[in-house]
Amino acid sequence: MATTTSDVQIDIDAHDAHHGPEKGLLRWVKTTNHKDIGTLYLWFAFTMLLIGGAMAMVIRAELFQPGLQLVEPQFFNQMTTLHGLIMVFGAIMPAFVGLANWQIPLMIGAPDMALPRMNNWSFWILPFAGVMLLSTLFMKGGGPAFGWTFYAPLSTTFAPESTDFFIFAIHMLGFSSIMGAINIIATVMNMRAPDMKLMDMPLFVWTWLITAFLLIAAMPVLAGAVTMMLTDRNFGTSFFDAAGGGDPVMFQHIFWFFGHPEVYIMILPAFGVISQIIPTFARKPLFGYSSMVYATASIALLSFVVWAHHMFLTGMPIAGQMYFMYATIMISVPTGVKVFNWVTTMWRGSLTFETPMLWAIAFVILFTIGGFSGLMLGIAPADIQYHDTYFVVAHFHYVLVTGALFSIIAAVYYWLPKWCGRMYNEKLARIHFWWAVISVNVLFFPQHFLGLAGMPRRIPDYATQFADFNMISSIGGFAFGSSFLLLTYIIVSCIRSGEPIEDERVWESAKGLEWTVATPAPYHTFNEPPQKDKILSESSHVGAH
Amino acid sequence: MSQNLTQEERQRRGARKTALIVAVVAFGIFLFTIYSTYKQ
Amino acid sequence: MLSRRCSVCSADASSNRFIARYTTKFKVKSNAIASWLLISFFFLPLSAFADLGFNLPKGVTPVSQNIYDLHMTIFWVCVGIAVVVFGVMIYSIIFHRKSRGAKASNFHESTAIELIWTLIPLGILIAIAVPATRVLIDLENTDKAEMTVKITGYQWKWQYEYLDNGVKFFSNLSKDSRERSEMGKVGDYPDHYLQDVDNRLVLPVNTRIRFLMTSNDVIHSWWVRDLGVKQDANPGFINDAWATIQKPGVYRGQCAELCGKDHGFMPIVVEAKSKEDYAAWVKEQQAKQKAAAAAGDREWSKDELMVQGQKVYSSTCAGCHGVTGQGIPGTFPAIAGSKIATGDVKEHINIVMNGKAGTAMQAFGAQLSDSDLAAVITYERNAFGNNTGDLVQPATIKAAR
Ligand code: HEM
Ligand SMILES: [Cu+2]
Ligand SMILES: [Cu+2]
Numbered sequence: 005m006a007t008t009t010s011d012v013q014i015d016i017d018a019h020d021a022h023h024g025p026e027k028g029l030l031r032w033v034k035t036t037n038h039k040d041i042g043t044l045y046l047w048f049a050f051t052m053l054l055i056g057g058a059m060a061m062v063i064r065a066e067l068f069q070p071g072l073q074l075v076e077p078q079f080f081n082q083m084t085t086l087h088g089l090i091m092v093f094g095a096i097m098p099a100f101v102g103l104a105n106w107q108i109p110l111m112i113g114a115p116d117m118a119l120p121r122m123n124n125w126s127f128w129i130l131p132f133a134g135v136m137l138l139s140t141l142f143m144k145g146g147g148p149a150f151g152w153t154f155y156a157p158l159s160t161t162f163a164p165e166s167t168d169f170f171i172f173a174i175h176m177l178g179f180s181s182i183m184g185a186i187n188i189i190a191t192v193m194n195m196r197a198p199d200m201k202l203m204d205m206p207l208f209v210w211t212w213l214i215t216a217f218l219l220i221a222a223m224p225v226l227a228g229a230v231t232m233m234l235t236d237r238n239f240g241t242s243f244f245d246a247a248g249g250g251d252p253v254m255f256q257h258i259f260w261f262f263g264h265p266e267v268y269i270m271i272l273p274a275f276g277v278i279s280q281i282i283p284t285f286a287r288k289p290l291f292g293y294s295s296m297v298y299a300t301a302s303i304a305l306l307s308f309v310v311w312a313h314h315m316f317l318t319g320m321p322i323a324g325q326m327y328f329m330y331a332t333i334m335i336s337v338p339t340g341v342k343v344f345n346w347v348t349t350m351w352r353g354s355l356t357f358e359t360p361m362l363w364a365i366a367f368v369i370l371f372t373i374g375g376f377s378g379l380m381l382g383i384a385p386a387d388i389q390y391h392d393t394y395f396v397v398a399h400f401h402y403v404l405v406t407g408a409l410f411s412i413i414a415a416v417y418y419w420l421p422k423w424c425g426r427m428y429n430e431k432l433a434r435i436h437f438w439w440a441v442i443s444v445n446v447l448f449f450p451q452h453f454l455g456l457a458g459m460p461r462r463i464p465d466y467a468t469q470f471a472d473f474n475m476i477s478s479i480g481g482f483a484f485g486s487s488f489l490l491l492t493y494i495i496v497s498c499i500r501s502g503e504p505i506e507d508e509r510v511w512e513s514a515k516g517l518e519w520t521v522a523t524p525a526p527y528h529t530f531n532e533p534p535q536k537d538k539i540l541s542e543s544s545h546v547g548a549h
Numbered sequence: 550m551s552q553n554l555t556q557e558e559r560q561r562r563g564a565r566k567t568a569l570i571v572a573v574v575a576f577g578i579f580l581f582t583i584y585s586t587y588k589q
Numbered sequence: 590m591l592s593r594r595c596s597v598c599s600a601d602a603s604s605n606r607f608i609a610r611y612t613t614k615f616k617v618k619s620n621a622i623a624s625w626l627l628i629s630f631f632f633l634p635l636s637a638f639a640d641l642g643f644n645l646p647k648g649v650t651p652v653s654q655n656i657y658d659l660h661m662t663i664f665w666v667c668v669g670i671a672v673v674v675f676g677v678m679i680y681s682i683i684f685h686r687k688s689r690g691a692k693a694s695n696f697h698e699s700t701a702i703e704l705i706w707t708l709i710p711l712g713i714l715i716a717i718a719v720p721a722t723r724v725l726i727d728l729e730n731t732d733k734a735e736m737t738v739k740i741t742g743y744q745w746k747w748q749y750e751y752l753d754n755g756v757k758f759f760s761n762l763s764k765d766s767r768e769r770s771e772m773g774k775v776g777d778y779p780d781h782y783l784q785d786v787d788n789r790l791v792l793p794v795n796t797r798i799r800f801l802m803t804s805n806d807v808i809h810s811w812w813v814r815d816l817g818v819k820q821d822a823n824p825g826f827i828n829d830a831w832a833t834i835q836k837p838g839v840y841r842g843q844c845a846e847l848c849g850k851d852h853g854f855m856p857i858v859v860e861a862k863s864k865e866d867y868a869a870w871v872k873e874q875q876a877k878q879k880a881a882a883a884a885g886d887r888e889w890s891k892d893e894l895m896v897q898g899q900k901v902y903s904s905t906c907a908g909c910h911g912v913t914g915q916g917i918p919g920t921f922p923a924i925a926g927s928k929i930a931t932g933d934v935k936e937h938i939n940i941v942m943n944g945k946a947g948t949a950m951q952a953f954g955a956q957l958s959d960s961d962l963a964a965v966i967t968y969e970r971n972a973f974g975n976n977t978g979d980l981v982q983p984a985t986i987k988a989a990r
Contacts, residue, residue, distance in 0.1 A: 070778060070782060070783075071769065071770065071774055071775070071778070072770060072771070072772045072773070072774070073772075073773065076772060076917060077850045077851060077852075077853065077854075078850045078917070078920055081847070081849075081850065081852075115557065118560075118561060118564030118565075118567075118568065119564065119565070119568055122568075145920065146920070149849070149850075150847065150849075151847045155807075155808055155846075155847070157806070157807050157808075157824060158807040158808065158847065158848065158849060162744075162806065162807050162849060162949070182572075182575050185571075186568045186571045186572055186575075187568070189567060189568070189571050190564035190565070190567040190568040190571070191564065193563075193564070193567050194560050194561070194563040194564035194567055195560050195561075195564060198556065220571055220574060220575050220578075221578060223575070224575045224576065224577075224578040224579035224582065225578060225579075225582045227579050227582075228578075228579050228580075228582030228583045228586070229582070231579075231583060232583060232586060243586055243587070246823075246824050246825020246826065247825065251825075251826075252808060252823055252824060252825070252826075253823060253826070254586060258582060258586060286685075286693065287687070287693040288693045288694065288695065288697070289695065289697040290697065291696070291697050291698070292697070292698060292699075292702075292703055293697070293698070294698075295703045317810060317819055317820055317821050318821045318823065318828075319820070319821060319823065319826065319828035322725060322726065322729040325725060325729075326722060326725060329718070329721065329722075329725070330718060333714050333717070333718065334714070336710065336714065337707060337710050337711055337714070340706065340710045341703065341706060341707060343674060344674070344706045347674060347677055347678045347681070348702070349697075350678065350681045350682070350685065351677065351681045351685065352681070352685055352691070352693070352694045352696075353681070353685050353691070353693045353694075354685065354686075354687040354691045354692055354693040355681070355682065355685050355686045355687055355691065356686070356687045356688070357686075365678075365682070368678065369675060369678070372671070372674065372675075373671075376667040376670070376671065379663065379667065380660070380663050380664065380667065383659065383663055383717065383721045384721065384725055385655070385656055385659060385721060385724040385725045385728055386656055386659050386660050386663065386721070388656060388728075388817060388818075388819050389645055389656055389660065389814060389817070389819070391819060391845065392810060392812075392819075392845040392846055393845070453642065453643045453644075456643065456644050456645045457642040457643070457644075458814050458842070460812070460843060460844070460845045460853075461847075462847045462852060462853075463852060463853030464853050465770055465783060465853050465854070466783065466853070467781070467782055467783045467784045468778050468782050469642055473642075533556075
């Protein structure tokens with residue numbers, strides 16, 4: 005496919021000269037531009053990733069050997085709690101919203117997000133929420149120490165005073181997510197180029213649309229849960245207090261009714277990213293586009309009816325256990341379809357292994373391993389032995405770190421050259437990839453063994469038979485943690501001094517409307533919507549007709 | 550150009566409507582969560 | 590450091606092997622082959638070293654053995670699927686690469702294929718669901734139990750009550766584990782570090798036992814792997830679980846649900862004895878409890894109080910207030926030099942017996958006997974440099990109840 009600068013782009017470039025970004029710092033405070041806001045989200049997420057990662061280093065350092073060497077148990081619990089909360093709400097979710105902000109308007113031929121001023125709001129709430137959450141560490145009695153799942157009554161009657169600030173931070177984070185989701189739904193539903201039908205949309209847009217609906221349904225439930233905690237703590241209600249006629253297990257039902265969809269909120273956009281990258285480097289259209297869309301939708305629907313697989317041991321009646329077991333393992337069917345489709349997309353392609361593709365392949369393999377342990381965990385009687393052990397820790401780190409996070413890194417390598425018009429250092433990027441992919445397995449794979457050997461999660465000290473695998477895991481952890489310093493260097497040096505690229509397409513066989521605008525992507529794009537023939541010829545899922 | 554502006558304006562009007570509906574749904578879910586827990 | 594215990598020597602060998610595998614991996618040119626090795630390597634040890642701390646143990650109850658079999662079945666199903674899926678992927682990574690001159694074909698849809706790979710996994714899932722359902726039903730078999738033990742979780746210890754014979758006691762982290770787990774301690778770890786207790790839960794073999802779980806404060810979870818029992822202990826509610834232990838022995842576990850600061854320090858030790866030995870043990874316990882009750886009716890000497898007091902302090906109080914009475918600044922007050930422990934005796938008795946609302950300080954009046962309370966209060970008033978010289982007698986405690 006030849007790349008030509010169309011009339012439209014010349015027009016946009018001229019336009020751009022008049023309405024470029026404002027100068028100075030205020031540009032970032034006042035901006036309503038989807039690209040600026042996407043950038044803000046991504047830097048925020050990266051900062052939180054480093055902070056949450058530093059906490060993980062504290063955890064792994066304490067667990068390096070048995071005995072307490074560095075931190076007291078109470079502080080250790082604050083670290084595990086804040087690590088989880090920051091990674092989920094501060095790193096993974098904002099990073100995907102950042103990708104959505106940059107990419108969705110570019111991929112559907114829209115000039116910007118539908119509600120640009122609200123977009124500014126949804127971002128700027130985040131830093132305040134993040135700072136408030138972190139500030140609890142310095143309050144009397146310390147920060148929240150009850151796990152990212154904050155089960156009552158440990159998080160109500162027995163929690164430190166700072167918990168009220170934690171609740172407020174969660175409210176703000178939730179507010180930001182809901183506004184972001186509203187914006188994405190409105191953008192995708194209403195702002196597409198008039199000639200783009202829903203089934204013409206790239207998969208990244210599809211998965212984000214479905215994710216946005218999950219957010220709309222799940223985040224208010226979380227907000228409800230923390231609101232009830234707040235009133236239980238301060239206003240004498242007893243939603244979750246048995247002494248007052250409430251039920252602590254009810255808290256878990258509500259939490260996981262939010263929590264399980266939440267984990268899919270963190271993985272569906274990842275599916276989208278991988279579905280963009282693999283066809284590009286396999287030089288072949290995505291296999292089974294429509295089945296990918298249906299699989300995503302059915303995963304999303306199923307995700308609302310499986311929540312109690314986190315609660316098999318709370319004293320659920322046997323019928324409940326059976327139902328939640330069947331529903332849970334059913335999710336592996338559409339999940340499997342996705343994996344099969346990716347593999348088949350690669351089959352008889354013409355593969356090259358640029359950095360984004362390396363990350364995508366690692367994603368497919370390692371995420372699938374996380375899916376296997378998920379399947380095992382879903383078997384109710386077996387979960388008796390797995391629940392609340394390091395086996396669960398291994399499971400969710402495979403799906404979230406080598407799943408969600410890997411896809412974000414893949415996405416950044418894939419689109420960064422388009423965003424900033426410069427190429428990253430391919431050699432360093434490869435070293436970074438191998439460094440990270442090896443260390444992450446040294447870090448998390450032994451945790452399966454630890455869990456099976458009987459080590460519970462969320463403990464600061466452990467029996468001596470767990471010593472060896474913990475030490476290996478910690479060594480992997482330090483190596484993986486340090487790989488992010490290299491990543492930081494690669495990204496910063498790419499933005500500041502990477503080799504300039506002129507080609508719109510960046511990757512030889514990439515398809516999609518984002519590759520038809522100039523490189524680097526101008527401040528304003530698609531003031532004129534793209535036409536039907538262009539939309540069709542750029543769709544990565546329809547063969548090269 | 551002007552035709553396109555009205556086109557974009559039309560789109561934005563639709564988008565605001567969508568956003569409003571979705572926001573109301575979200576708030577409804579929030580209230581329902583608390584209400585149904587209260588009723589147990 | 591890597592080889593400290595004999596039970597892990599051989600585990601060591603294999604961990605070294607996998608580090609070696611990593612290093613050679615750098616030399617492997619093809620990304621694909623490397624990733625494949627990585628996967629297959631990780632799956633190997635699970636089956637090959639099933640009893641070296643890589644895998645679940647089979648356990649000593651019918652339930653734990655059923656779970657083990659189920660676990661292995663699902664595991665092998667996953668390995669099978671992995672081999673097929675990753676195999677295809679690796680194949681295309683090796684043979685369908687552009688550098689080998691592979692030309693991309695253009696197929697991108699096939700309803701038949703999509704249907705096949707929806708239905709086959711569905712079939713596999715049903716095949717797993719059948720045995721899983723069988724084990725689940727078996728597990729929830731609520732046939733008549735021959736004896737019942739009520740288990741109550743406390744921050745951070747367990748209480749066991751034998752409902753059939755009135756035996757009742759607390760089980761705390763053992764003293765040497767407690768001391769080794771102080772911040773900054775170095776040196777050898779005691780045997781069964783963090784998985785040892787002062788009072789074991791003694792149970793008879795070949796007896797159908799029912800456990801009732803509940804909690805006094807937050808949610809805990811009572812877990813002994815070899816029995817195949819893990820069940821949450823919820824405050825205000827009662828859960829149950831069953832076990833029939835087939836082999837005498839000592840089985841260790843610990844709390845599995847985050848329950849606050851010392852969640853990692855509330856182990857469980859079950860000792861399974863023959864029925865005769867168990868009956869003898871029960872007699873002994875009953876006699877002990879009688880003696881303890883009687884002990885509350887006499888005068889105690891200071892030495893007696895101090896010796897017993899130190900025992901009670903280290904099992905019950907040291908978790909928060911520290912082995913040396915220093916507490917944790919800002920979280921748990923020190924006993925050494927504290928206003929209460931050196932001031933009015935009545936206040937001291939009051940806070941120990943009734944706790945302090947809104948804090949982790951529990952009402953120990955309900956947990957300890959008169960003589961234990963008298964002893965520990967006397968100890969606190971005379972240890973750690975609190976040389977008040979005060980004696981508290983069991984009779985005083987009785988009067989305060
Ligand atoms: C085939 C798909 C999956 C299945 C069948 C599955 C099943 C399960 C089950 C049964 C548990 C509860 C384990 C326990 O606590 O005993 C669990 C935990 C978890 N899963 Fe998955 N899972 C799947 C995929 C995912 C994905 C895609 C994600 C996220 C991207 C994810 C994230 C998590 C997290 C975060 C937890 C732990 C939550 C906690 O207790 O802190 N899972 N999974
Ligand atoms: Cu789940
Ligand atoms: Cu616990």
